Amino acid sequence: MLETVAQAVINGLLIGGIYALVSIGVTLIFGVVKIVNFAQGEFVMIGMYITFFLFNSLGIDPLLSLFVSMPVLFVLGALIQHFLIRRVLGPNDMPQIFLTFALSLLLLNLSLLLFSANYRTVHTFYSDEAIHLGGLYIPVAKLIAFVVAMGLSGALWVFLHTTDLGKAMRAAAQNRDVATLMGINPNRVFAVAFGAALALAGAAGSLLMPFYSAYPFVGQVFVLMAFVAVVLGTLGNVVGALVASLMMGVAESLGIQFVGADSGLIVVFAMLLLTLAFKPTGLGGGRVR
Amino acid sequence: MAIRWKIFALALLVAVVLALPQVVHDAFALDIFIRILLFSFIGVAWNLMGGYAKQLSLGHAAYFGLGAYTSTIMQVDFGISPWIGMIAGGIVAMLASLPIGWLCFRLRGPYFTIATIATAQALMLVFLKFRDFAWGAEGTTIPNLGSSPLMMQFETKASYYYVVLGLLALGLLITDRIEKSWMGYYLVAIGEDEDAAEAIGVNAPRIKRDIYMISAFLTALAGTFYVQYIYFIDPATAFSFSISIEAALVSIVGGIGTLWGPVVGTVLLETTSALLQSWLGSSTGGIQLTVYALILMAVILWRPTGLMGLIAEAWRHYLHRNPARARTTHG
Numbered sequence: 001m002l003e004t005v006a007q008a009v010i011n012g013l014l015i016g017g018i019y020a021l022v023s024i025g026v027t028l029i030f031g032v033v034k035i036v037n038f039a040q041g042e043f044v045m046i047g048m049y050i051t052f053f054l055f056n057s058l059g060i061d062p063l064l065s066l067f068v069s070m071p072v073l074f075v076l077g078a079l080i081q082h083f084l085i086r087r088v089l090g091p092n093d094m095p096q097i098f099l100t101f102a103l104s105l106l107l108l109n110l111s112l113l114l115f116s117a118n119y120r121t122v123h124t125f126y127s128d129e130a131i132h133l134g135g136l137y138i139p140v141a142k143l144i145a146f147v148v149a150m151g152l153s154g155a156l157w158v159f160l161h162t163t164d165l166g167k168a169m170r171a172a173a174q175n176r177d178v179a180t181l182m183g184i185n186p187n188r189v190f191a192v193a194f195g196a197a198l199a200l201a202g203a204a205g206s207l208l209m210p211f212y213s214a215y216p217f218v219g220q221v222f223v224l225m226a227f228v229a230v231v232l233g234t235l236g237n238v239v240g241a242l243v244a245s246l247m248m249g250v251a252e253s254l255g256i257q258f259v260g261a262d263s264g265l266i267v268v269f270a271m272l273l274l275t276l277a278f279k280p281t282g283l284g285g286g287r288v289r
Numbered sequence: 290m291a292i293r294w295k296i297f298a299l300a301l302l303v304a305v306v307l308a309l310p311q312v313v314h315d316a317f318a319l320d321i322f323i324r325i326l327l328f329s330f331i332g333v334a335w336n337l338m339g340g341y342a343k344q345l346s347l348g349h350a351a352y353f354g355l356g357a358y359t360s361t362i363m364q365v366d367f368g369i370s371p372w373i374g375m376i377a378g379g380i381v382a383m384l385a386s387l388p389i390g391w392l393c394f395r396l397r398g399p400y401f402t403i404a405t406i407a408t409a410q411a412l413m414l415v416f417l418k419f420r421d422f423a424w425g426a427e428g429t430t431i432p433n434l435g436s437s438p439l440m441m442q443f444e445t446k447a448s449y450y451y452v453v454l455g456l457l458a459l460g461l462l463i464t465d466r467i468e469k470s471w472m473g474y475y476l477v478a479i480g481e482d483e484d485a486a487e488a489i490g491v492n493a494p495r496i497k498r499d500i501y502m503i504s505a506f507l508t509a510l511a512g513t514f515y516v517q518y519i520y521f522i523d524p525a526t527a528f529s530f531s532i533s534i535e536a537a538l539v540s541i542v543g544g545i546g547t548l549w550g551p552v553v554g555t556v557l558l559e560t561t562s563a564l565l566q567s568w569l570g571s572s573t574g575g576i577q578l579t580v581y582a583l584i585l586m587a588v589i590l591w592r593p594t595g596l597m598g599l600i601a602e603a604w605r606h607y608l609h610r611n612p613a614r615a616r617t618t619h620g
Contacts, residue, residue, distance in 0.1 A: 036398075109579040113575040113579060269410065276395055
């Protein structure tokens with residue numbers, strides 16, 4: 001019994017690392033640019049397809065393709081911010097919500113047109129490997145994904161707290177107008193924040209590929225999880241999103257283990273609804289908005 | 290003069306719409322007309338809350354599905370007419386909107402939207418999971434009784450056309466009444482700035498709750514009609530996310546927070562979709578929503594007031610160029 005619980009917790013933590021990359025991106029964009037990116041999941045999907053095609057045509061290992069998917073998505077993010085998002089920033093919610101929503105709809109259906117609904121998988125030499133620790137079973141691909149995800153999250157935290165650009169980003173997140181008066185160029189900061197968030201989504205895509213299939217709707221799974229994690233971890237809070245993502249991974253995994261294979265999502269929704277009902281400001285406290 | 294002109298245009302529209310199934314007998318064309326009327330109606334229901342009060346829900350499929358399931362369960366298990374089931378479904382949806390609203394209205398802006406998505410998905414999961422309650426994932430076909438108007442089953446598509454036309458007329462009538470009442474002004478005030486509206490004494494939580502109930506009730510009627518029309522129900526159809534998307538999309542493209550916006554938007558989107566289908570065939574999955582997404586992006590970036598805004602602008606431009614006409618219409 002204890003072993004089953006421990007195994008479920010490990011599985012949950014490992015996948016929670018991937019959720020963390022997606023939700024940190026969502027919360028970063030929300031914190032700095034003040035919009036919710038409904039298309040975040042589709043960028044995970046794009047990262048997965050980049051990784052798949054690099055592996056399939058050039059034989060590049062998914063871990064190496066991180067060095068392609070992250071820069072490509074960073075540039076894509078900066079461009080999207082500059083040419084699309086920038087035009088709808090303001091007090092009105094409607095255009096912001098539906099612009100990123102339209103982007104999600106567009107990317108999802110374009111990939112359906114281009115790549116069809118088929119599931120694509122990548123089989124690496126470590127895809128089937130696992131570490132046996134006592135009675136526990138730890139798949140190597142998931143462990144690598146978790147470690148790299150934590151590393152990237154840590155790198156982002158260091159970037160936000162030690163570099164000038166990172167500090168400028170946090171300043172812009174706290175008060176855009178005052179930051180602008182202090183000589184911070186908000187457009188540049190926003191473009192970097194959006195790019196960085198998308199790069200994290202791209203990294204999630206590459207890390208997933210050795211043990212997860214790519215298909216046009218794959219992003220929806222992750223974005224839903226990320227939204228719940230971001231609400232749970234207090235909007236705009238990077239550390240909160242990380243902790244909440246890991247918790248959600250564990251909750252989902254325990255749900256699958258003890259309630260039934262198809263009930264992972266029910267557990268997640270239950271967590272969201274309970275959070276909204278009893279602690280709508282998230283576990284970190286703070287303002288709802 | 291302006292009012293007389295409006296009444297004339299409306300009378301002409303009503304005459305054309307009423308006569309349409311008498312002239313057009315092609316099943317494919319009638320099917321498109323029925324879809325246009327149905328989604329216009331869903332859009333009108335969404336627009337009451339999403340358009341006027343700017344509570345941008347992407348979870349209206351919850352009420353569509355509840356309406357569809359209520360009437361189907363009543364019909365299949367107890368032999369009760371869907372006409373009664375339709376009203377019952379509306380009431381179930383209204384009651385369901387109370388706890389869902391209580392949860393979701395704690396959040397504002399985009400997070401309200403996300404919470405509505407989650408509640409609709411959670412409801413779909415409930416209907417997928419509890420098999421003995423409502424047939425689970427397989428769904429069920431609705432017994433075909435032949436021509437039986439009392440059970441909302443008709444031999445001709447034209448009859449379905451008139452039923453859904455009646456629903457749309459009801460939705461537009463309710464919207465028109467609300468738009469011109471104190472409630473309409475409160476809704477717009479909440480949509481503009483909720484805090485400011487509350488500061489001047491608008492009871493925002495109550496108004497939002499009430500409009501959500503009305504919107505849910507109407508959406509549920511559409512759900513019952515739809516499953517009666519296609520003779521089939523399963524959770525994926527009844528709680529389909531694309532219902533929630535289309536409800537919002539037609540309103541935004543047509544003109545958010547306007548009486549006719551959802552109708553104009555649906556005519557544009559559904560016509561585009563039908564044309565695409567006849568040109569490219571049904572083999573190319575994804576093309577319809579790709580085009581919808583592009584239209585939505587274009588509207589948001591260049592014309593946030595939607596097609597109704599475009600029409601109003603063209604009309605003003607026309608009056609400006611023809612001052613004589615402006616005098617007579619405004620005189």
